Amino acid sequence: MLSVTIEDVRSALPRVRSALPPTPLWNWAALSDLLGFPFYLKHENHQPVGAFKVRGGINLVEATAPAERAGGIWGASTGNHGQSLAFAARRAGVPCTIVVPHGNNPDKNEAIVRLGATLVEAGHDFDAARERVEELARREGGRYVHSANEPLLIAGVATMAWEVFEQLPEPDVILVPIGLGSGVCGTCLVAHHRRQHTRVIGVQARGAAAVAHTWKTGRWQTGAAADTWAEGMATRVPAEMTMEIMRSLMDDVILVDDEQLRQAAYLILKHTHNLAEGAGAAALAAALAERERFAGCQVVGILSGGNLNLAELPAILACGQRIVPQSPAAQRPEQGDSHPAD
Numbered sequence: 001m002l003s004v005t006i007e008d009v010r011s012a013l014p015r016v017r018s019a020l021p022p023t024p025l026w027n028w029a030a031l032s033d034l035l036g037f038p039f040y041l042k043h044e045n046h047q048p049v050g051a052f053k054v055r056g057g058i059n060l061v062e063a064t065a066p067a068e069r070a071g072g073i074w075g076a077s078t079g080n081h082g083q084s085l086a087f088a089a090r091r092a093g094v095p096c097t098i099v100v101p102h103g104n105n106p107d108k109n110e111a112i113v114r115l116g117a118t119l120v121e122a123g124h125d126f127d128a129a130r131e132r133v134e135e136l137a138r139r140e141g142g143r144y145v146h147s148a149n150e151p152l153l154i155a156g157v158a159t160m161a162w163e164v165f166e167q168l169p170e171p172d173v174i175l176v177p178i179g180l181g182s183g184v185c186g187t188c189l190v191a192h193h194r195r196q197h198t199r200v201i202g203v204q205a206r207g208a209a210a211v212a213h214t215w216k217t218g219r220w221q222t223g224a225a226a227d228t229w230a231e232g233m234a235t236r237v238p239a240e241m242t243m244e245i246m247r248s249l250m251d252d253v254i255l256v257d258d259e260q261l262r263q264a265a266y267l268i269l270k271h272t273h274n275l276a277e278g279a280g281a282a283a284l285a286a287a288l289a290e291r292e293r294f295a296g297c298q299v300v301g302i303l304s305g306g307n308l309n310l311a312e313l314p315a316i317l318a319c320g321q322r323i324v325p326q327s328p329a330a331q332r333p334e335q336g337d338s339h340p341a342d
Contacts, residue, residue, distance in 0.1 A: 002248060003241050004185070006193045008155035009162065012059040016159045019058050019091065023047065023160070025167040025300070025341040030271035031284065035291050038298045040171070040341060041272065042164055045280055045306030049083035049111065051232075052160050052183055052304050057084030057145075059156025061092050064143055069094050071142030076100070076130035078231040079108025080305050081147040086115035095142075099133035101125050105231055105309040125226055127236050148180035148239035158186025164300055165194040167341040172297035175283035177304050178202040178211050178253070179233050181242035187302070188249035199251040203282040205233040206255040214238045215246050215253055229312060230261055230278020232305060256285040259319060262312075264288060266320030268303070277308040 024043045032039045044052035061073065072095035075085045082098035089096035096117040100109060101124060113119050122132035130146075137144035145153070160183070164171065174191065176184040184202040191198045204212045207227030214221045226234035256264075261278050264285035268276045276284075283301025287294060 002189075002245055004151045004154045004158075004189060004245065006189055008151060009158040009186070009189060012055075012152070012155040013159055013162065015059050015062045016055050016156055020047065020055065022163045022166075025164060026272070027341065028272050031267065034267070035287055035294070035299075037291070037294055037296060039284075039287060040168060040298070040300045041268075041284075041303045042160065042300055043274065044160060044302060044304050045274055045276065049080070049087050049115070050305055050307040051080035051083065052157055052302070053080045053084035054087055055159050056150070056153035056156035056182060057081075057088035058091070060145060060150060060152035061085070061088035061094070063152050069143045071140065072097060074133055074137040074140075074142050074144045075147065076126065076133040077112075077147065078126050078234060079105050079112070079307055080232060082112045082117065083108065083115060083307075085145055086112050086117035090116040097133075097136070099123075099129045099136070101129045105307070107309060108307050111307070125236065126234060146239070148182050149241040151241070154182050154185050154189075154242070154245070157182050158190050160302070161187040161190035162194075165190065168298065168300065170195060170298070171198050171300045173199045173201060173294055173299045174302070175201050175203055175254075175286050175299065176302045177233060177279040177282035178204045179235050179279065180239045181211060181246055183302060183304060184250060185242045185245040188245060192249055200249070201251055201286070202246065202253040203286040204253060204255055205230050205261070205278070205282070206257045208234050208236065209255055210236055211238045211243070211246075212253045212255055214243060215250065218247075228261075228278065229258055230282070231309075232277060232279030233282065254286040254290060256282060256289060260285040260289060262316045262319035263323055265308070265316045266323070269316070270320065274303065275306045275308050276303055277305045278312075280305045
């Protein structure tokens, strides 16, 4: 039996909905034209912390007994998980400490502090920061929250996929970025329950592909480095719980390189006027890379977050100038530039 069930997701729904309205699911005409099939973006960048992970933080903190969280909430993050925990902890009135790697996205660091958390910088990457926070939490006490090996987190972020099926009951494909996999696992759980014909496909950065390689080969693999500008996918070591769910329910994984991520971020900015961080652009990057495979399908891409380090924007804009124009396909709705799912 899997460590997270659809009943866990059902239990998470009222907790999440008490704090967060549903995010939009938009069919952007220009992106659909470019791809040649209907393409929808699920705008988790519209969350109050700019990313989907806030769903998991709210569910976990609300479901944790007051005595267990009295010593505070602890987590390691490159930004979005940390903001999620900080947001939920402030809402519940409990202290929160987040450890980030040195050189982390400064805008995400500032957002974590503004949400009331204590910020600690340690280690050269996410996994080194994770090791440090595990030491601190053992020494100081409180509730340590791993960014993936947490059933309450996975159940919380699964409410994102629940909304997709409420807005678009029969998607053929859902593309979900993978850091450690909480988002894709939650999506798999919901899709398996709501419509088993829907394929759930993860997307990972080619320079940080330990999760993808472990999933494909069945052999545990770690990376020496996480070589990608997309910090939301910059992980070297898979997580046991999410890998178990992915191995059971995920249909496939697609790797994209940093240039493809920048191109997708540019196209999202140009055609939707939304800012996507690297992980947030991954679904569109995968759809562009595999457009022939998805011909004739209704495809949903999870725009997981918009917390872009603005220092990356010049490279994204320069990358956009290198895109070869495509002739539009006959997919455009009759009115408007975009339209929501029915």
